[in-house]
Amino acid sequence: MIDKTQNTAPNKKNKRRSISAEVWRRLRKNKGAMIGLVIAVLLILMALTAPLLLDYKKDVINQNISERLQSPSLAHPFGTDDTGRDIMNRIIYGSRYSLSVGFIAVTVSLLIGVPLGSIAGFYGGKIDNFIMRLADVFLSIPTFLLALVVVAAIGQSTFNLMLAVGVTSAPSFIRVTRASVLTARNQDYVEAARAIGVGDLKIIFRHVLPNSLSPIIVQATMRVGSAIITASTLSFLGMGVSPPTPEWGAMLSGGRKFIRDYSYMTLFPGMAIMITVLALNMFGDGLRDAIDPRLKR
């Protein structure tokens, strides 16, 4: 038995590397996924370099009444808002909020969902029952309503918004992780590890989880986009990031009053959200097909 684990360990490593290479090979062939990936990378670069290009105080939140409500022009390609701030600058800077809310919210979901799902799937029995019934209760409340209630309770700030969106989408990660762990825990190598006296925690994190990662990765990728939408919707309703922060949802909420005569104020921030989410979804779709070709159509 001991021999067996020692022999399979290096092999397993090789095989894993070849799987990720295979996934990348398939992903590269998928045009949609690559377009999505390129756009997403560009957006992330934009978010990272925004502070180098723009001065937050001067270019992003400084009000300039003499230039208020100007239609798109060469000086202001996306126009200016009701306090004379350049909308393009705000959208560029705003990518920092929308993207980080999306990624951190999903990280929060992962941090809650993966451990709980692993415990439920690995141990089964009463613990499993308890965790899953709790997840079911949370899942039966419409996610957006739950997020609204949580944000109201913990107060409005960018961090709380991430927390609220992350916590409310955690139950679906519990489900996915559990389902995935359930199939991995009965494999021979788990039995082998247990036979040589490896502890439960180590078995879960070293042996079971790495072999159940694919559905979790796919779920996480797909969730970033929906987290961005949930967060911007909350901001739009005045329950998320508050002014003058250039969050895209909050910008839409500000532009809404002027929709009749200055529709560009509503057009551009919304388009920014859509392009971001579209890119993430295109990449996510491709990743799902590449990881699990059986799903490919």
Next chain:
Amino acid sequence: MYRYVLKRLLLLIPVIIGVSFIVYFIISFAPGDPARIMAGAEASQEDIERIREEYGLNDSVIIRYVRYMANFLQGDMGTSYMTGGSVFDLCMKKLPATAALAGVSCLFTLVISIPLGIYSAINQNTWKDNIAMVMALLGVSIPTFWFGLLLILLFALRLGWFPSGGNETPLSIILPALTLGINMLAFMTRTTRSSMLDVVRQDYLMLARAKGVTEKKVISKHALRNALIPIITTLGLEFGGLLGGAAMTESVFAWPGLGRLVVDAINQRDIPLVTGCVLITTILVSVVTLIVDILYAFVDPRIKAQYSK
């Protein structure tokens, strides 16, 4: 079959207890004193104290929750802090508007997404399929509140075909229903397409064609019926999201339903009203899920056989 339905209805009880517990507790942590909000800006300290006493706000959260549940079991969902009216009556007054909105959204979804999905599947990998799939991808990715604003801008303000909000005329429901349903519509189109693609390659379809059944009949009678299961599942799963999204759609279109009531109630820290609204929405979603599960039995005799075990 009846036993199955009964069992599912009984399972609702722990869900109701769990949901009410979670929502009541979370919203109780919200900053802001409901007594102060109720009393208004110019109230004296004594007024506030009196209100606090009257509504039992001095007790701990746990005692308040137990009292809430005791009343709930007697059919009383409490009194709204905001209006002083019965929470149940307030919710029931708003429910029809939301139900109508969700219903019309589902109708749009069914009428558009299933034919479009089938059309896409039949024309797999042609430009027709590609256009439909790009539209569906856009539909899944669009933020619904922005889509609502675009619809208002185009159809209400520019073209003047529909009102931009409220529900004075029957036409008022069109734009909010489209807004609420857009994500689901797009998602269902994709599901229908992939579900059809799974089925069209099966041998029994080949056999039907070999027997000389017309292509139209092969698709509508033989393929669609088997493709319907995942389609119905998706519809049931998405319904919860639909009712959650109502909070946003109703705010954008000033639609007087449950969703707007919940947003107002949250802003006012109206704990009983928030709990009541979320509970009623959750029960509604659970009942719809149950109806969907029962629908399976009608579509697929194999599942019906399973239920009666």
